[in-house]
Amino acid sequence: MNERVVTESPKAKTLPDAQTVTEVTHWTDRLFSFRVSRPQSLRFRSGEFVMIGLMGDNGKPLLRAYSIASPNWDEELEFYSIKVPDGPLTSRLQHIRPGDQIILRPKPVGTLVLDALLPGKRVWFLATGTGIAPFASLMRDPETYDKFEEVVMMHTCRTVEELEYGRKLVEDLVNDPLIGEMVEGKLKYYPTTTREEFHHMGRITDNLENGKVFKDLGIAPMDAEHDRAMVCGSLAFNKDVMKVLEGFGLREGANSEPREYVVEKAFVGDGI
Numbered sequence: 001m002n003e004r005v006v007t008e009s010p011k012a013k014t015l016p017d018a019q020t021v022t023e024v025t026h027w028t029d030r031l032f033s034f035r036v037s038r039p040q041s042l043r044f045r046s047g048e049f050v051m052i053g054l055m056g057d058n059g060k061p062l063l064r065a066y067s068i069a070s071p072n073w074d075e076e077l078e079f080y081s082i083k084v085p086d087g088p089l090t091s092r093l094q095h096i097r098p099g100d101q102i103i104l105r106p107k108p109v110g111t112l113v114l115d116a117l118l119p120g121k122r123v124w125f126l127a128t129g130t131g132i133a134p135f136a137s138l139m140r141d142p143e144t145y146d147k148f149e150e151v152v153m154m155h156t157c158r159t160v161e162e163l164e165y166g167r168k169l170v171e172d173l174v175n176d177p178l179i180g181e182m183v184e185g186k187l188k189y190y191p192t193t194t195r196e197e198f199h200h201m202g203r204i205t206d207n208l209e210n211g212k213v214f215k216d217l218g219i220a221p222m223d224a225e226h227d228r229a230m231v232c233g234s235l236a237f238n239k240d241v242m243k244v245l246e247g248f249g250l251r252e253g254a255n256s257e258p259r260e261y262v263v264e265k266a267f268v269g270d271g272i
C-alpha cells in the first residue's frame with residue numbers, strides 16, 4: 001500500500017482569511033476606526049460591506065457585517081466601528097492593535113452602490129452614527145463625482161465628538177492634493193447634532209422636511225427628476241427617512257432595479 005506523507009509547510013497566518021491590523025484610532029469611548037491589509041484579490045464597489053471578525057472562544061469564527069469605509073483604490077481596508085460594551089464581537093475587537101490579525105471574508109455585497117441608482121444631478125448621502133462608514137468610501141471614490149454634479153453628505157449624531165471621524169475625513173479629502181480638486185465645489189458636508197449644542201442641529205428627517213438644509217446650503221429643494229439618495233442608519237431612522245424621500249417623489253431601488261434611492265441598515269437591533 002502506498003502511503004503518501006504530506007508535510008504541511010508552517011502557515012504564516014494562523015487565522016482563516018487573516019488580515020493584519022495596520023492602524024487603530026479611538027474617536028470616543030464608543031467609536032473607533034482601524035485599517036487592515038487588503039487581500040490582493042479583493043475587488044469591491046464603494047458602499048459594499050464584508051464579514052469581519054475574530055476567532056471565538058469555541059474555535060469558530062465570530063463574524064459581523066461591516067461596511068468598507070475606504071475607497072476601492074486604497075491599498076488597505078478601513079473600517080469604522082461601534083464599541084458595544086457587552087457585544088460578542090466589539091467587546092473584543094475594540095482592543096485590537098497594529099500587528100494583530102482579524103478575519104475578513106473577501107465577499108463584498110450590498111445595496112449602497114452607485115449602480116443601484118438611476119443617473120441624476122445630485123446625490124444625497126444620509127447617515128446617522130456609524131452609518132457614515134459606506135459613505136466614507138463613496139465620498140472618496142472618483143466615480144461619485146463623475147456620475148453626479150453635486151454630493152451632499154448629511155451626518156447626524158447625538159454629540160459633537162461623534163461627528164469627528166466624518167469631519168476629519170471631509171477635511172482631509174478637501175485638502176488632498178490629488179482628490180481635493182475633484183471634490184472642490186461639489187461635496188457639501190452638513191453635519192448636525194441632536195443632543196448637544198452645535199452650529200447646525202436637528203434630525204436629518206426634520207431638516208429635509210422643513211427645508212432647513214436647502215436654505216443653509218443655498219441649494220434647490222429635493223426633486224425626483226434630479227436627486228438621488230443613499231441611506232444608512234438605524235432601522236427607525238431608515239424607516240422615517242424613506243417616508244420623507246417618498247414624499248419628495250423618490251422611489252426605492254436595488255442592484256437589479258435602479259431607481260432614485262437605496263437603503264441599508266447600519267446595524268440590526270434597536271440600539272445598545
Ligand SMILES: Cc1cc2nc3c(=O)[nH]c(=O)nc-3n(C[C@H](O)[C@H](O)[C@H](O)COP(=O)(O)OP(=O)(O)OC[C@H]3O[C@@H](n4cnc5c(N)ncnc54)[C@H](O)[C@@H]3O)c2cc1C
Nearest residue numbers: 064065066067081082087088089090133266267269271272
Ligand atoms: C449591512 C451591515 C453593515 C454594518 N456595518 C457596520 C459598520 O460599518 N460599523 C459598525 O460599527 N457596525 C456595523 N454593523 C453592525 C455590526 O455588524 C455589529 O452588529 C457590530 O459590530 C456589533 O457587534 P457585536 O457582536 O459587538 O454586537 P451585536 O450582538 O452584533 O450587537 C449588539 C447590539 O448593539 C447595537 N449595535 C450594533 N452595531 C451598532 C452600531 N454600528 N451602532 C449602534 N448600535 C449598534 C444593536 O442594537 C445590537 O442589537 C453593520 C451591520 C449590518 C447589518
Ligand SMILES: NC(=O)c1ccc[n+]([C@@H]2O[C@H](COP(=O)([O-])OP(=O)(O)OC[C@H]3O[C@@H](n4cnc5c(N)ncnc54)[C@H](OP(=O)(O)O)[C@@H]3O)[C@@H](O)[C@H]2O)c1
Nearest residue numbers: 128129156157158194203204205234236237240270271272
Ligand atoms: N450616542 C451616545 O452618546 C450613546 C451613549 C451610550 C449608549 N448609546 C446607545 O447606543 C445606541 C445607538 O446610539 P447612536 O447614538 O449611535 O444611534 P441613534 O440612537 O440611532 O442616534 C443617532 C442619531 O440619529 C438620530 N435618530 C435616531 N432615530 C431617528 C429617526 N427615527 N429619525 C431621524 N433621526 C433619528 C438621533 O437623534 P435623537 O437624538 O433625536 O434621537 C441621533 O442624532 C442607542 O440605543 C443608545 O441608547 C448611545
